[in-house]
Amino acid sequence: xxxxxxxxxxxxxxxxxxxxxxxxxxxxxxxxxxxxxxxxxxxxxxxxxxxxxxxxxxxxxxxxxxxxxxxxxxxxxxxxxxxxxxxxxxxxxxxxxxxxxxxxxxxxxxxxxxxxxxxxxxxxxxxxxxxxxxxxxxxxxxxxxxxxxxxxxxxx
Amino acid sequence: xxxxxxxxxxxxxxxxxxxxxxxxxxxxxxxxxxxxxxxxxxxxxxxxxxxxxxxxxxxxxxxxxxxxxxxxxxxxxxxxxxxxxxxxxxxxxxxxxxxxxxxxxxxxxxxxxxxxxxxxxxxxxxxxxxxxxxxxxxxxxxxxxxxxxxxxxxxxxxxxxxxxxxxxxxxxxxxxxxxxxxxxxxxxxxxxxxxxxxxxxxxxxxxxxxxxxxxxxxxxxxxxxxxxxxxxxxxxxxxxxxxxxxxxxxxxxxxxxxxxxxxxxxxx
Numbered sequence: 001x002x003x004x005x006x007x008x009x010x011x012x013x014x015x016x017x018x019x020x021x022x023x024x025x026x027x028x029x030x031x032x033x034x035x036x037x038x039x040x041x042x043x044x045x046x047x048x049x050x051x052x053x054x055x056x057x058x059x060x061x062x063x064x065x066x067x068x069x070x071x072x073x074x075x076x077x078x079x080x081x082x083x084x085x086x087x088x089x090x091x092x093x094x095x096x097x098x099x100x101x102x103x104x105x106x107x108x109x110x111x112x113x114x115x116x117x118x119x120x121x122x123x124x125x126x127x128x129x130x131x132x133x134x135x136x137x138x139x140x141x142x143x144x145x146x147x148x149x150x151x152x153x154x155x156x
Numbered sequence: 157x158x159x160x161x162x163x164x165x166x167x168x169x170x171x172x173x174x175x176x177x178x179x180x181x182x183x184x185x186x187x188x189x190x191x192x193x194x195x196x197x198x199x200x201x202x203x204x205x206x207x208x209x210x211x212x213x214x215x216x217x218x219x220x221x222x223x224x225x226x227x228x229x230x231x232x233x234x235x236x237x238x239x240x241x242x243x244x245x246x247x248x249x250x251x252x253x254x255x256x257x258x259x260x261x262x263x264x265x266x267x268x269x270x271x272x273x274x275x276x277x278x279x280x281x282x283x284x285x286x287x288x289x290x291x292x293x294x295x296x297x298x299x300x301x302x303x304x305x306x307x308x309x310x311x312x313x314x315x316x317x318x319x320x321x322x323x324x325x326x327x328x329x330x331x332x333x334x335x336x337x338x339x340x341x342x343x344x345x346x347x348x349x350x351x352x353x354x355x356x357x358x359x360x361x362x363x364x365x366x367x368x369x370x371x372x373x374x375x376x377x378x379x380x381x382x383x384x385x386x387x388x389x390x391x392x393x394x395x396x397x398x399x400x401x402x403x404x405x406x407x408x409x410x411x412x413x414x415x416x417x418x419x420x421x422x423x424x
Contacts (some may be wrong), residue, residue, distance in 0.1 A: 002175070003295060005184035008291075009191050010299030017198045017258055018303075022250035028212060029228055030245055034216035132267045 080126040168378075169371050172270060175293070176285040187293060189283070193405055194290040197261040205257070231256055231410065238414045239313075241421035248417055251307070255300065255413045258404035259359065262290040264285050266366050271374055286336070291405075292363040294356065301356035302411045308351070311420035328424035362405045366398050 129149055176189040180384060208224045235249040265288045277286040290296045312321045323332075324343045330336040373394065378388030 001183075003298060004186065005180060006187040006190055006293065006295035007299045007302070009186060010296050011303045013191070013195050013198060014254070014258060014300055014303055018254040020202055021205065021254040021257070022247070025202065025209055026228075026245065026250040026253060029209045030232075032209075032212040032214045033225060033229070033300065036217075039214065128355060133216050143176060 121153060121156045124156055125149065128152065164376075165375055168367075170286070170374055172274065172367075172371050173286055173287070174285045176283055187287075187295060189286045189288070190290045190293040190296055193265060194258070194262055194296060197265070197290070198258055199330045201257045202254075226254060231254045234411060235414050238411065240422075241418065248414055251413050251417065252410050256406050256410040257303070259291060259300065259409045260403060263359075263402040263406055264294065265289045266292070266363060266370070266402060267395060270367070270370055285353060287367075289367055291359055291364055292367045294360050297356035297360040298352070300359075300409070301352040304355065305348075305352040305365060306417055308416045308420040309415060315421050318422060324424045355409070355416070359405050361410050362401055365392075365399060369394055396409055 132149075175187040177185050178188050180186055183420045205224060208220050212221055231253050232244065232249045235244040239248045267420065268288050270288065273288045274286060277283045277288075287293065312324070315325065326332075326340050329339060330340050364412045370391065373387045373391045376383045377391070378384075
């Protein structure tokens with residue numbers, strides 16, 4: 001064992017290094033670590049909040065989807081109903097139109113028929129008168145028998 | 157290595173165990189080797205820490221910073237778990253850090269191959285005698301242990317006051333009865349003497365013994381080819397085992413430092 005002045009010098013050296021690390025090594029690193037820890041905590045909180053908002057958004061999304069589905073369903077059935085209605089209406093309109101056209105045609109036909117009948121009547125009356133004239137050329141006076149002929153014509 | 161004369165086992169070992177001394181006019185002797193080695197190591201270690209921490213970021217650390225943070229966090233954890241009297245960051249943790257870093261650096265000098273290191277010192281710096289492991293010098297370990305011891309005394313008085321400390325010297329651990337006073341005082345004196353002794357001699361003994369074993373293996377290596385191989389193999393083995401001792405002794409020294417400072421804060 002050889003204790004001497006080295007001890008004192010070593011102690012001084014040690015205290016200088018201790019002072020240095022106490023002043024320039026420990027506090028800056030500590031603050032850097034503390035700052036990082038708070039950053040990590042913030043990040044974790046943010047992640048948690050993000051997760052929560054994701055869940056919320058999913059729920060919102062789900063309800064919106066459900067609503068949209070319901071609405072499309074409703075619109076679809078509404079459309080179907082409307083289409084049926086339109087078809088029914090069109091059918092009715094078409095039937096009415098057909099009926100009208102039919103009635104008009106029948107009327108027309110009736111009119112034509114009447115016209116043809118009266119024409120025929122006229123012609124038959126004339127033919128009859130002409131025949132009778134020819135037969136009764138001499139004895140029958142057309143004027144004297146006109147009344148009778150008109151009566152005949154009306155009976156036809 | 158030894159001077160021109162023939163090297164014997166005794167002269168080899170004696171040579172390696174001789175300090176590079178210097179007389180300071182009338183004040184006493186100083187071991188240049190111990191002092192210079194430890195101060196250079198201190199500059200390297202604390203300079204490295206300072207360099208890393210100066211560029212420290214609170215964001216993602218690079219590997220260098222992560223390594224320093226890991227080491228310092230380990231030390232801070234030990235301090236926090238052992239020291240129960242307030243903020244460790246104010247005093248105890250930096251103290252533990254400087255003790256641990258300083259001691260482990262000085263211990264780690266044991267990994268330098270003694271003869272190559274000696275040869276380099278002789279040829280590069282013309283220093284014939286140079287002991288490379290500062291902690292294998294009692295002066296270093298006593299300097300460290302007594303520094304801690306004085307801090308311990310300082311905190312004993314600062315925390316409890318002179319009166320409180322005196323009360324503790326006379327009234328613990330056997331109680332404040334009048335007849336117990338001398339016994340208590342004797343007990344406390346033994347404790348105050350044994351603390352720095354065990355603190356310093358444990359470290360010194362381990363490092364000195366490690367150095368001696370390296371010397372013996374080195375001597376064996378000089379005895380012939382078998383000795384060289386055996387010395388190399390065993391030297392490597394001892395070096396690997398020595399890693400454990402180097403780290404463990406630095407750790408123990410640091411822990412005892414924290415424990416002593418913690419005890420100084422305790423009221424009895």
